[in-house]
Amino acid sequence: MSRLFKMALGVMTAIGGFVDIGNLVTSGITGARFGMALTWAIVLGTMGMTLYGEMAGRVAAVARRPVFHIVRERLGVRTGMANLAAFLLLSGLMLAAELGGVALVLQLVTGVNYLVWVPVAAAVTWLIVWRVSFSVMENLFGLLGLCLVVFVVALFVLPTDWGALWHGATHPWVPPDQGHPMYFFYAVSLFGACLTPFQVVFFSSGGREEHWTTKSLPEMRLNALVGFPLGGLLSIAIMAAAVVVLKPAGVDVSHLGQVALPVAQALGPVGLALALVGFMAAVMAAAAECALSMGYAVAQYLGWGWGKDRLPRDAPRFHLVCLVAVLGATALVLTSVDPVTVTVLSVVLGAAALPLTYFPVLVVANDGDYMGSHVNGRTLNALASVFLVIMVVTSIVTVPLLFFTKAGR
Amino acid sequence: MVGRRCYAVVVGVALTVLLAGCVGPTVTDAGYRNKVGDTARQISSSIASARLAVQLDLDGRMAFALTDQTVSDAESDADSAATALASRQPPTDSALKLYQRASRPIQDAVDALRALRIAVRRGDSAAIRAALAGLDAPQHGMDDLRTAASGG
Numbered sequence: 001m002s003r004l005f006k007m008a009l010g011v012m013t014a015i016g017g018f019v020d021i022g023n024l025v026t027s028g029i030t031g032a033r034f035g036m037a038l039t040w041a042i043v044l045g046t047m048g049m050t051l052y053g054e055m056a057g058r059v060a061a062v063a064r065r066p067v068f069h070i071v072r073e074r075l076g077v078r079t080g081m082a083n084l085a086a087f088l089l090l091s092g093l094m095l096a097a098e099l100g101g102v103a104l105v106l107q108l109v110t111g112v113n114y115l116v117w118v119p120v121a122a123a124v125t126w127l128i129v130w131r132v133s134f135s136v137m138e139n140l141f142g143l144l145g146l147c148l149v150v151f152v153v154a155l156f157v158l159p160t161d162w163g164a165l166w167h168g169a170t171h172p173w174v175p176p177d178q179g180h181p182m183y184f185f186y187a188v189s190l191f192g193a194c195l196t197p198f199q200v201v202f203f204s205s206g207g208r209e210e211h212w213t214t215k216s217l218p219e220m221r222l223n224a225l226v227g228f229p230l231g232g233l234l235s236i237a238i239m240a241a242a243v244v245v246l247k248p249a250g251v252d253v254s255h256l257g258q259v260a261l262p263v264a265q266a267l268g269p270v271g272l273a274l275a276l277v278g279f280m281a282a283v284m285a286a287a288a289e290c291a292l293s294m295g296y297a298v299a300q301y302l303g304w305g306w307g308k309d310r311l312p313r314d315a316p317r318f319h320l321v322c323l324v325a326v327l328g329a330t331a332l333v334l335t336s337v338d339p340v341t342v343t344v345l346s347v348v349l350g351a352a353a354l355p356l357t358y359f360p361v362l363v364v365a366n367d368g369d370y371m372g373s374h375v376n377g378r379t380l381n382a383l384a385s386v387f388l389v390i391m392v393v394t395s396i397v398t399v400p401l402l403f404f405t406k407a408g409r
Numbered sequence: 410m411v412g413r414r415c416y417a418v419v420v421g422v423a424l425t426v427l428l429a430g431c432v433g434p435t436v437t438d439a440g441y442r443n444k445v446g447d448t449a450r451q452i453s454s455s456i457a458s459a460r461l462a463v464q465l466d467l468d469g470r471m472a473f474a475l476t477d478q479t480v481s482d483a484e485s486d487a488d489s490a491a492t493a494l495a496s497r498q499p500p501t502d503s504a505l506k507l508y509q510r511a512s513r514p515i516q517d518a519v520d521a522l523r524a525l526r527i528a529v530r531r532g533d534s535a536a537i538r539a540a541l542a543g544l545d546a547p548q549h550g551m552d553d554l555r556t557a558a559s560g561g
Contacts, residue, residue, distance in 0.1 A: 108474055108475050111473070111477055250454060250457040252450075252451070257478050264475070267467055404469065
């Protein structure tokens with residue numbers, strides 16, 4: 001019973017933990033602008049995250065190696081360093097976006113300007129990183145993140161034309177007023193939001209934090225194979241709610257608060273409150289995970305001691321990197337740069353760097369010396385290779401699309 | 410060597426981000442028309458967003474802070490779009506005529522959103538309803554402007 005409960009809890013936290021500021025913003029923007037025509041990008045991104053998340057989790061459990069340990073081993077010290085620099089840069093941007101997201105949610109609740117809340121968001125994030133145990137952080141925020149299910153409920157309350165939504169999702173087309181570059185720019189943003197590198201680094205390092213072994217594989221697989229796809233469904237629900245309410249009204253999403261309007265229309269203040277709790281849990285958890293991932297990456301690459309549950313005196317350099325990451329991201333948000341713009345940029349630039357993180361995972365998952373009988377099978381390798389090609393193509397087209405569309409404007 | 414490569418990548422990414430955010434000059438009539446059309450679309454979206462939030466608020470389905478924020482954002486976005494258009498030099502006589510035709514309805518839209526924001530913050534239901542009704546004409550103005558900008 002206890003094992004069953006643990007597994008159910010793991011799946012629920014994976015669902016709630018899948019969504020972050022990137023998913024909230026990009027799903028809202030694309031639903032309002034393109035209808036359901038970009039659903040395929042979420043489906044593709046979620047499939048990629050599920051596939052590579054399972055692989056990274058398996059490597060962490062069997063070979064007992066988290067992602068940046070593998071990066072250094074497989075890519076060598078120098079290339080690994082370039083990889084680490086890119087990861088830190090992009091995760092720093094994402095952390096700024098998440099902190100900005102926390103501050104924006106507090107602004108929506110209190111009416112006080114978000115810049116006032118940025119230092120508060122940073123302090124709370126740092127306290128979570130420093131003082132809250134790994135399991136409490138994961139379970140508490142994962143479960144609160146499930147409040148985002150109100151978007152699914154809202155779809156049933158609203159006068160949703162399910163046939164039209166299904167048709168839009170299964171017959172993607174490019175709206176003539178948007179054009180192909182804009183369409184593919186936002187496809188990349190949705191794809192990148194589902195495959196954020198920090199999430200796989202966190203998932204894999206979390207496996208080591210929780211001392212996964214081969215006995216943990218069923219639980220890990222359940223989290224990845226059930227939790228992540230259901231998290232992807234939440235992203236689709238947010239998009240669909242925007243399609244039903246915002247698109248017909250002619251609202252282009254450019255602020256986080258607009259994403260919540262469909263829930264307010266469907267469920268009133270109670271639904272709105274739940275949506276805001278879900279927003280807060282999703283972005284706060286992601287902020288802490290992102291800061292931790294930066295600490296994990298540096299510590300794993302340089303061979304320092306690391307671990308969330310290790311006291312700062314036992315792993316001082318790991319905790320210092322997390323602190324510096326939070327401070328740097330806070331300074332960036334305090335320049336008053338628009339957090340929504342930072343979010344879009346971070347998921348798109350993150351998409352450009354996807355192969356750097358995911359390629360080494362694929363290599364080690366195929367290494368019999370490390371993985372023994374848990375090495376990738378042929379079907380899995382074929383699928384993973386297809387996704388790797390998609391990631392490489394995505395990374396090639398991202399920068400030109402960024403220019404052509406003026407970052408999606 | 411690798412250090413230089415890293416440096417080049419970091420500088421390249423930073424330049425990409427900066428340049429992608431830059432506003433380029435509008436040198437053709439068609440480019441200017443597109444810009445006017447985009448501005449009308451942005452302001453139209455701001456009006457729609459404010460209208461939806463306030464209507465939900467009047468129906469008792471919103472929290473005041475979110476309504477206030479949505480309306481303030483709408484006003485600020487519309488104002489920014491208007492300022493961005495005004496900062497561009499119309500490249501031809503026909504572009505100048507289009508700007509002269511556009512400037513009044515755009516300003517009316519910004520003023521209407523400002524009136525709505527003031528009414529919302531005062532919490533005066535009658536004034537809110539009046540300001541909400543006052544968005545109809547600017548909304549039509551933006552629709553007409555989009556048609557004119559597209560050459561219709």
